[in-house]
Amino acid sequence: MRVIGLMSGTSHDAIDAAVADITLDGDALVLRPLGHLSVAYSPGVRDLIAASLPPATTTVNAITALDAGIGRAFAAVADRALREICHDTADLVVSHGQTVFHWVDEGAVRGTLQLGQPAWIAEVTGVPVVSDLRSRDIAAGGQGAPLVAMLDALLLGGLPGTPAALNLGGIANVTVVAPGADPLAFDTGPANALLDAAVVHFTDGAADYDEDGRMAASGQVDTALLTALLADPYYRRPAPKSTGKEHFHLPYLLRAMEGLPPVTAEDTMATLTRLTAVTVADACRAHGVTDLVVSGGGTRNPLLMNMIGQQLPDVRLRLSDEWGLPSQAKEALAFAVLGFLTVHGVPGTLPSATGARRAALLGSITPGVAPLRLPEPAEAAPRVLRIEP
Numbered sequence: 341m342r343v344i345g346l347m348s349g350t351s352h353d354a355i356d357a358a359v360a361d362i363t364l365d366g367d368a369l370v371l372r373p374l375g376h377l378s379v380a381y382s383p384g385v386r387d388l389i390a391a392s393l394p395p396a397t398t399t400v401n402a403i404t405a406l407d408a409g410i411g412r413a414f415a416a417v418a419d420r421a422l423r424e425i426c427h428d429t430a431d432l433v434v435s436h437g438q439t440v441f442h443w444v445d446e447g448a449v450r451g452t453l454q455l456g457q458p459a460w461i462a463e464v465t466g467v468p469v470v471s472d473l474r475s476r477d478i479a480a481g482g483q484g485a486p487l488v489a490m491l492d493a494l495l496l497g498g499l500p501g502t503p504a505a506l507n508l509g510g511i512a513n514v515t516v517v518a519p520g521a522d523p524l525a526f527d528t529g530p531a532n533a534l535l536d537a538a539v540v541h542f543t544d545g546a547a548d549y550d551e552d553g554r555m556a557a558s559g560q561v562d563t564a565l566l567t568a569l570l571a572d573p574y575y576r577r578p579a580p581k582s583t584g585k586e587h588f589h590l591p592y593l594l595r596a597m598e599g600l601p602p603v604t605a606e607d608t609m610a611t612l613t614r615l616t617a618v619t620v621a622d623a624c625r626a627h628g629v630t631d632l633v634v635s636g637g638g639t640r641n642p643l644l645m646n647m648i649g650q651q652l653p654d655v656r657l658r659l660s661d662e663w664g665l666p667s668q669a670k671e672a673l674a675f676a677v678l679g680f681l682t683v684h685g686v687p688g689t690l691p692s693a694t695g696a697r698r699a700a701l702l703g704s705i706t707p708g709v710a711p712l713r714l715p716e717p718a719e720a721a722p723r724v725l726r727i728e729p
């Protein structure tokens with residue numbers, strides 16, 4: 341089955357599309373990635389997202405405009421993937437949409453909202469769409485995140501030691517597979533969320549992110565600020581747990597800086613980069629991780645990658661590209677896999693990862709142009725992953 345996965349993470353920088361031919365072969369999930377593309381949001385949509393995210397307040401009118409605007413933007417990217425990568429034929433589109441709120445209350449997730457109305461995608465491509473993948477896990481008592489744990493667990497299951505997958509998006513999340521134990525997955529804290537917010541603040545909006553970590557590299561870590569940031573109880577909460585930009589935003593950073601001696605922009609950036617490295621490393625050490633498979637936009641920040649390496653001298657760090665999963669498209673591929681599982685009647689979550697009472701079938705299905713026909717349900721969930729070139 342040819343599947344297009346669509347994803348935009350909390351950084352709301354771009355819509356990532358990844359295409360794969362996916363099949364089931366006995367107990368193996370066979371994944372053949374065919375290509376991916378990443379298309380930046382238009383400034384209009386991006387500004388509307390930024391203006392609507394917490395702690396800002398918004399209106400139902402703005403939410404409606406966002407749902408349609410993001411839906412149209414996702415549809416345009418799906419259409420490009422269909423034409424440029426799929427030679428005009430695909431069986432399924434799986435759309436994560438754009439998270440605008442992940443509602444965490446005392447550690448429990450009460451709801452989550454991903455915008456990007458799938459009707460636009462189905463209308464433009466003519467292909468059925470699986471969307472809203474997180475809500476069902478939340479209804480089953482889970483965190484609804486990190487959902488990449490399913491693909492990660494299949495990938496890591498074949499590796500020696502205690503391997504983990506780390507994605508450095510707006511938020512950092514890990515999946516850990518210790519021998520003989522059920523997979524664990526959780527958000528460790530911010531990866532780029534605070535870095536991006538601080539850069540926008542310090543440059544008055546001239547830059548969206550600290551390109552190649554240059555600003556941070558010209559500063560020094562401020563111990564008092566790092567200590568203040570590390571005091572956040574989130575880091576000490578046991579897994580399963582998830583978080584988002586409703587928690588890690590600019591006012592959060594400015595509050596942490598209040599009452600401390602002034603810190604320069606460069607030193608703040610260095611400190612925030614170290615914060616990500618320390619919290620990722622603490623999470624890895626707590627679970628005895630020996631090998632780390634890294635993906636996400638944060639892998640393009642050499643300072644961040646070096647700092648993580650320094651914090652974990654005994655852990656082998658490698659990019660997911662080494663396994664045939666492009667580090668900038670791994671999440672989009674993971675969602676392609678989740679939608680594929682849904683239409684084959686296979687749950688996409690691991691209760692040990694999200695904390696749900698049971699593994700649920702994920703998502704909502706929007707028909708394409710033809711009557712909806714689903715494949716025969718799979719006899720069993722896949723247990724191993726085979727990635728073919």
Ligand SMILES: Nc1ncnc2c1ncn2[C@@H]1O[C@H](COP(=O)(O)OP(=O)(O)O)[C@@H](O)[C@H]1O
Nearest residue numbers: 349350351509510532549551552636637640641
């Ligand atoms: N060259 C780079 N240098 C530093 N940071 C980068 C670079 N390229 C991307 N990033 C960071 O990666 C983020 C996007 O990563 P991504 O994996 O798409 O996150 P998300 O899943 O939250 O959208 C950007 O917002 C930026 O912070």
Ligand SMILES: [Mg+2]
Nearest residue numbers: 349351353354
């Ligand atoms: Mg992104």
